[in-house]
Amino acid sequence: MRTQKVDGVLQDDACKTFHEFWFEEPSASQTQVFENGSTVPLEVAKKTEQIVEMLKRLPNNQLLVTIIKRNLTLDFFLPQSYVLVLHAFCLVDPTLCAPASNPSQYVITLQPYLKTQVDNSMVAQLLESITFIIDDVLPLLCKLPLSIVDELEQDLKQMILRRSFLTVVHACIKCLRSMSKIAGKGADVIEHLIQVFFKCLDTQTIVNKQQVGRSLFCIGLLIRYGNCWLASSGNKLVDVRRSLSLFMKYLAVDDYSLKVRSLQALGYVLIARPEFMLEHDIGKILEETLSFHADARLKIQALQNMFEYLLDAESKMEAEADDNVPGHSVRAGQSVPVAATNSVTEKIMAICLWILDQ
Structure with missing residues (x-):
């Protein structure tokens, strides 16, 4: 009996060590930005990379499962932290959240949590993580039940239209693209949302600056992630050139918050349509x-635009390189975009050299 008690104490001590090393709340606010636009605390990103590397050397995941189960029984552990950790795992290796026995399990389990009406920073972080997890897993699936597809589409649309935290909106727009691909939905929902936000901006006076900035942001992202459909769409109401004219209009206003937001939206469009840079x-x-x-403020946003463009171009070139490897197959629902043209790359290099010469 005494041996069993000692073993239990030792197990708790061992789990506390793992908790302090891997699962403790991050002490700093520094975050890491990933290619898909999501962010997680830098400490969490590093720790999950360590865990995944460790798992690669083990015959199965049972050890990690035991550690997690044991940690969940400890008083000092916060279960909601696992959503963030799960998000970080997805960024390292999405297949960890798409088990072969039931690949859609995580999507079906997490989707109901998108319906919460609470709108604060803590919930926003949770929703962002949940949405990016779903987005990372969707391309790995062959199909989803139609009822889940329809419900997920409605949830994402409502969040895009109503959520105040733009990090959540960004995640939802990207996830909507992935969902539309796997469901074969096409451009309809993307075009509808673009028209909704165009309507918000269809005025000569600026009544609500926050709403205007939000609409510019959403139009830019919807074009960025919906470009694969919009490029072949004949809908004149969502013409990309119309969007560019709109962004240039708001770049000319006196309010710098709107100037910056419009420049950000322009950057999103140029990621999708780099030829416009020329x-x-x-x-x-x-x-x-x-x-x-x-x-x-404009300089910072312009540099951020260039950074995101180059990051996106790099990921596209990596995808093309992987697709050219013999035996490699592109994930379901994933299309490989064309890499940035030499002329656009030269344009960016010229701008960078010009900046250094200032």
Whole structure:
């Protein structure tokens, strides 16, 4: 009996060690931005990479399961932290959340949590993580029950239209793209949302700056992630050039918060349609926002745009390289985009050199 008690104490001590090493709440606010636009605390990202590397050296995942179960029984452990950890696992290896025995299990289990009406920063972080987990898993699935597809589409649409935290909106728009691909939905839902946000901006006066900025943000992201459908769509109401004109209009207003948001939206569109960078008007905007006399807020956003463009171009080239490896097959629902053209890359390099010469 005494031996069993000692064993229990030792097990608790061992689990506390794992908790402190892997599962303790991150002490710093520094985050890591990933290719899909999601963010997790840097400490969590590093720890999950360590766990995944360890799992690769083990015959199965049973040890980690035991550690997690034991930690859940400890008083100091916060179960909600696992959503963030699960998100980090997905970023390292999405297949961990798509078990061969039931690949859609995580999607079906997590989807109901998207219906919460609470809107604060803590819930926003949870929703962002849940949505990105679903987004990472969807391309690995062959199909989903139609009822789940319809419900998920409605949940994502409502969150895009109503959520105040733009990190959540970003995750939802990206997830909507993945869901539309696996369900064969096409451009309908993307075009509908773009028209909704165009309508919000269809006015000569700015009544609600927050709503205007949010609409610009959403239009830019919807074009970025919906480009595979919009490029072949004949719907003149969602023409990309119309969006560019709209962004340029708001870049000319006096309010810098709207200038920055419009520049951000422009950056999203240029990720999807880099050929527009070669046009004189767009090139002039890029140069002006990075000039010596430009406002610091515009410079920061312009550099962020370039960073995200290059990050996206790199991921596309990596996908193309993987697709050319013999025996490699592209994941279900994933299309491999064309890499950035040499002329666009040269344009960016020229701008970078010009910045360094200022």
